[in-house]
Amino acid sequence: MSTRVSGRPELYTAYGQDMAFLNTRPKQLGVLAVVVVAALLPLTVSDDLLKLLGTGLVLAIGAIGLNLLTGYAGQVSLGHAFFVGVGAYTASVMAGDPDGRAMGLGITFVPAWILGAGVVAAAAGAIVAPLATRLRGLYLAVVTLGLVIIGGYVFTEWADLSGGAQVGRDAPKPVVLGADLTVDGAYTQEQKLFWLFLVVLVVFAVLARNIGRSKIGRAFAAVRDRDVAAGVMGVELAKYKLIAFVLSSFYAGVCGSLLFVANGHFGPERFSGGYGLLLSVQFIAMVLIGGVATVSGSIMGAFLIALLPRIASELPSFLPFVTTASNEHPNVFEIEVGLYGLLIIAFLLFEPRGLFGIWHRIRTYWKSFPFSY
Numbered sequence: 001m002s003t004r005v006s007g008r009p010e011l012y013t014a015y016g017q018d019m020a021f022l023n024t025r026p027k028q029l030g031v032l033a034v035v036v037v038a039a040l041l042p043l044t045v046s047d048d049l050l051k052l053l054g055t056g057l058v059l060a061i062g063a064i065g066l067n068l069l070t071g072y073a074g075q076v077s078l079g080h081a082f083f084v085g086v087g088a089y090t091a092s093v094m095a096g097d098p099d100g101r102a103m104g105l106g107i108t109f110v111p112a113w114i115l116g117a118g119v120v121a122a123a124a125g126a127i128v129a130p131l132a133t134r135l136r137g138l139y140l141a142v143v144t145l146g147l148v149i150i151g152g153y154v155f156t157e158w159a160d161l162s163g164g165a166q167v168g169r170d171a172p173k174p175v176v177l178g179a180d181l182t183v184d185g186a187y188t189q190e191q192k193l194f195w196l197f198l199v200v201l202v203v204f205a206v207l208a209r210n211i212g213r214s215k216i217g218r219a220f221a222a223v224r225d226r227d228v229a230a231g232v233m234g235v236e237l238a239k240y241k242l243i244a245f246v247l248s249s250f251y252a253g254v255c256g257s258l259l260f261v262a263n264g265h266f267g268p269e270r271f272s273g274g275y276g277l278l279l280s281v282q283f284i285a286m287v288l289i290g291g292v293a294t295v296s297g298s299i300m301g302a303f304l305i306a307l308l309p310r311i312a313s314e315l316p317s318f319l320p321f322v323t324t325a326s327n328e329h330p331n332v333f334e335i336e337v338g339l340y341g342l343l344i345i346a347f348l349l350f351e352p353r354g355l356f357g358i359w360h361r362i363r364t365y366w367k368s369f370p371f372s373y
Helices: 025-043 047-072 080-095 110-132 137-157 189-212 215-225 227-232 237-263 273-290 295-313 332-350 354-368
Strands: none
Touching: 025 047, 025 189, 047 080, 047 189, 047 215, 047 237, 047 273, 047 295, 080 110, 080 137, 080 237, 080 273, 110 137, 110 237, 137 273, 189 215, 189 237, 189 295, 215 227, 215 237, 227 237, 273 295, 273 332, 273 354, 295 332, 295 354
């Protein structure tokens, strides 16, 4: 029986030990500490900041999904916003009022419409995948970008689904154990929603981490690094590209269902025209800024992008020429969009491994201190 060598905590005698989910005590304690701090965070911060952080938790689910496709499997996609939209409106239909002005089935069980949103989005991904997997690189990116344009048109014109271009529809009410999380009580709405989003993120982050270290994850890496060589070695390219698209779309659908809840109200303009493209670019930024092919990097990148509006809103106090008025230029909204591009360029040039790479270097430095050279 293989054992860990005494006094050498990272020296293993079996491959399975090295591939374990949390294979060292520092990792176990570190993850536990992060989860505990996150769970206690709603008790210490203001509700307006907590709403941004809750949105970051939701965006992290979508970023992990895109990272499975782009980071792990190497398939570039600019259509992530489309699958987020599919998930958002699927959840709204499943949980919506059957007697309302828009479609609704009246399903109040939260896990049902969250998973339902993921399944429908995954089905959409399975339909698109056979076409998309025939392409690679820039051609694949252009095809997936077309999904955003098509989705924006469908969401705008299908009024029974989206509530109409001018009106939109209210988000489904998350009810857990008979309690409506959107109603203030002993805890505020923002606190209860944050805890809901945190639980869902932990579940899907653990799932993604296990996918990454499984046979499927290793096949993804082979396809990403050299798909021709992977095919020669027996990896079924079409099969694993299909799996990558389906998994990514499933995560996007779950993200969309909760993003709808986080915003409280959604309209088709969120996914049409430049808005849909901007949302897709935001997910790309989360992956590149956080770290490609890392679950923790996706989470870090999502939080940075979620907090970017707050950072941009503080700029007028430092840069007098930036205005908060939308009809004057340059305003904080334009600066916010510019920051996405600036951050992507900066990380690609100076830190290709993203925020995870920075953390990894800091961790490595202190692990080898004082022999850090």
